[in-house]
Amino acid sequence: MKKVVLILWLLVLGNIGMKAEFRHIVRVDKKVSELKDTIDLSSPLGAFTASAYMQVKGNDSVCFDKIYTFRFCPLGKSYQNRKVRPEVKEEILNREVKQVVYYNDSVAGVISTFEGWGDEYGYMLTGSVFENGRWVNAGEQPVKSIEEGQLWLKEKLAPTLDRYAKYTSHISHVSTDTTAFIRYIQSHGREPEEFLLEALKQHRIVLYGEHHFYKPSWDLMKRLIRRPEFPETAGTVFLEMKTGNQDRINQFMNGEKLDRQLLLDILGGDYQYGWNDKGMYEFLIALWEVNQKLSPAKKIRVIFPDFGLSWLDIQTEDDVKRWERYTFQDRDTCMADMTEKIIRENQNSRGHLFIVGGNHACKHANGVPSLGNLLKQKFSDEEVYAVKLHTVWGDNSGNVFGKVRKGLFDFVFRMNGNKPVAFALADSPFGREPCDFELEYQGVPIAGTFEENFDAYVFLQPLEMDKVGYFLVEEMYTDSFVDEIKRRCKLSGDKYPYRGLRLEDFTKEWRINQLNGIKDEKRYPMFE
Structure with a gap:
C-alpha cells in the first residue's frame, strides 16, 4: 500500500513540476463546432479555431496568410482553395480542444483530440506564436497523449518558436531617420572594386558574401581580378566548391591552354545534377587568363575547401556510401579548417579572397558555426573581413519575405541614384540596424545587427532589375551529361530528379527548355 501511495505521489509531483515549467495552462474541453467561426487572433485558441474552420471550408486563399x-x-506564394471531403470536415469539427498551454508570453500550444491518422496518435499539438501584435499558427505535431503534447511543446517546439518570436521582435523596429543613412552613404560610400582592393590590402581574409547565379556579382569579381593591383594584393581565391575537385581545378588553372570542357566537367561534378552557375564559369576562365600574364611567383591559386567527393569519382554503391558519410559533416567547419590549413601552410604577404554564399560569411555567433565566425576564432576579428552583398530578406530555399529593413536600405540606395556602392558598417546607421537579410541559418534565426554580422556592405543594382539566374544551359546540358545525371540518379536511388519529373522523362531538350524559359524572368516580381 505504501508503495502504491508513493507512486501516486510521485506522479502528482511530476505533473505539478510539468505545470510549473509553463506560464499558464488553460483547460478548454470544447469541440471545434462549439467554438465561434471567426478570425480572432487575440489568443492562441482564436488562431487555432480560425485554422480549424479554414481546414473545414478549404478557403485557404482567403485565410492562410492571415492566420x-x-x-x-x-511573398509571391499563392494559396489555392481545396475541396474537403465530408468525413474530414466531420473529424475536424468533432476535435475536442483540451488545453491551451502557454510556454511564455509569446509562445503557446493548443492540444486537441485527433483521429486523422488512425489509432497511432490520439491528439494534435498546434503551435502558436505572438507575432506582430497577434497570435498566429506555427505548425502541428501529432502526439499520443496530452502529457506527450506538453513535453513536445516544452522540449522541441517552444524553444524554436521562442527564438523566432524574439527574432521577429528584434527586427520589428526600423529607423525613420533616412537622412542619416543618405548622408553616410554619400560621405563614406566608395566604388566597390576600389573598396574590395583596399580591404584585401588591410585584412588577411576577405569574405565576399555573394548571391549564387547572380551575374552582376560575378561581373564585379571579374573586374576585380583583372585590376593590375589584384595579383599584388591577393594570392588565393577560395570558392564554395567541393574539395574532391581540387586536383582538377589545379589542372585547369595550370594548363597552358584554356580547357573549357575540363571546367564544365568540374562544375558538373560538384553537384549530382551539375552546378550550372555561368558567372562562376566565366570568372574562373577570367582568372585563368589573368594567370597567363603572371610570373609563377605571382600566379593566383584557386582552392575548393567545401567538403565532399566529386560526382566524377562516385562510380559504385560504396562510393555513394562514402559520399553520404560526407553529407553529415558540417560544411562551415570543413571550409574553415581547410582555409586555415592552406593559409598557415603558405605564409606570404598577399591576402586571400573567399567568395561564398552570404549566410556563410556571417561573423556573429548565432548558435551554429558559420564560416565567418569560425575563421574569426581561428585568426582574429581584424584579420577576417566579411562583406555582404545586398539582396532581400529571405531564406536559403529561395523564399522571399520582404526587402531588407522593410525597404529602408533600398530607399537610401535609390536616393543615391542607385549607383553601385560599397561602405563599412561599423559605427554607421546601416550597421546599427537589426540584421534581417536572411531568416535563419541551419534552422536558427540570424541575430544581432548588421555590423555584428558583417564588416561591409555592397550594393550593385535595384532588386527590381535582378533576373532569376545566370545559368550554363547548352554548354553544360549535352546528351552525354544528361546520361551522366541519369547514371548518378540510378546509383543514388533518385527516381525524380526535378520536382516530380520521372527519371525516364528527363532529357537534354527538357532541361534546356526549362532553364531558357526562366533565366530572363524577374527574380523578384513581387516588388514591381
Whole structure:
C-alpha cells in the first residue's frame, strides 16, 4: 500500500513540476463546432479555431496568410482553395480542444483530440506564436497523449518558436531617420572594386558574401581580378566548391591552354545534377587568363575547401556510401579548417579572397558555426573581413519575405541614384540596424545587427532589375551529361530528379527548355 501511495505521489509531483515549467495552462474541453467561426487572433485558441474552420471550408486563399506565421507565407506564394471531403470536415469539427498551454508570453500550444491518422496518435499539438501584435499558427505535431503534447511543446517546439518570436521582435523596429543613412552613404560610400582592393590590402581574409547565379556579382569579381593591383594584393581565391575537385581545378588553372570542357566537367561534378552557375564559369576562365600574364611567383591559386567527393569519382554503391558519410559533416567547419590549413601552410604577404554564399560569411555567433565566425576564432576579428552583398530578406530555399529593413536600405540606395556602392558598417546607421537579410541559418534565426554580422556592405543594382539566374544551359546540358545525371540518379536511388519529373522523362531538350524559359524572368516580381 505504501508503495502504491508513493507512486501516486510521485506522479502528482511530476505533473505539478510539468505545470510549473509553463506560464499558464488553460483547460478548454470544447469541440471545434462549439467554438465561434471567426478570425480572432487575440489568443492562441482564436488562431487555432480560425485554422480549424479554414481546414473545414478549404478557403485557404482567403485565410492562410492571415492566420499563419510569416515563415509559412513568403511573398509571391499563392494559396489555392481545396475541396474537403465530408468525413474530414466531420473529424475536424468533432476535435475536442483540451488545453491551451502557454510556454511564455509569446509562445503557446493548443492540444486537441485527433483521429486523422488512425489509432497511432490520439491528439494534435498546434503551435502558436505572438507575432506582430497577434497570435498566429506555427505548425502541428501529432502526439499520443496530452502529457506527450506538453513535453513536445516544452522540449522541441517552444524553444524554436521562442527564438523566432524574439527574432521577429528584434527586427520589428526600423529607423525613420533616412537622412542619416543618405548622408553616410554619400560621405563614406566608395566604388566597390576600389573598396574590395583596399580591404584585401588591410585584412588577411576577405569574405565576399555573394548571391549564387547572380551575374552582376560575378561581373564585379571579374573586374576585380583583372585590376593590375589584384595579383599584388591577393594570392588565393577560395570558392564554395567541393574539395574532391581540387586536383582538377589545379589542372585547369595550370594548363597552358584554356580547357573549357575540363571546367564544365568540374562544375558538373560538384553537384549530382551539375552546378550550372555561368558567372562562376566565366570568372574562373577570367582568372585563368589573368594567370597567363603572371610570373609563377605571382600566379593566383584557386582552392575548393567545401567538403565532399566529386560526382566524377562516385562510380559504385560504396562510393555513394562514402559520399553520404560526407553529407553529415558540417560544411562551415570543413571550409574553415581547410582555409586555415592552406593559409598557415603558405605564409606570404598577399591576402586571400573567399567568395561564398552570404549566410556563410556571417561573423556573429548565432548558435551554429558559420564560416565567418569560425575563421574569426581561428585568426582574429581584424584579420577576417566579411562583406555582404545586398539582396532581400529571405531564406536559403529561395523564399522571399520582404526587402531588407522593410525597404529602408533600398530607399537610401535609390536616393543615391542607385549607383553601385560599397561602405563599412561599423559605427554607421546601416550597421546599427537589426540584421534581417536572411531568416535563419541551419534552422536558427540570424541575430544581432548588421555590423555584428558583417564588416561591409555592397550594393550593385535595384532588386527590381535582378533576373532569376545566370545559368550554363547548352554548354553544360549535352546528351552525354544528361546520361551522366541519369547514371548518378540510378546509383543514388533518385527516381525524380526535378520536382516530380520521372527519371525516364528527363532529357537534354527538357532541361534546356526549362532553364531558357526562366533565366530572363524577374527574380523578384513581387516588388514591381
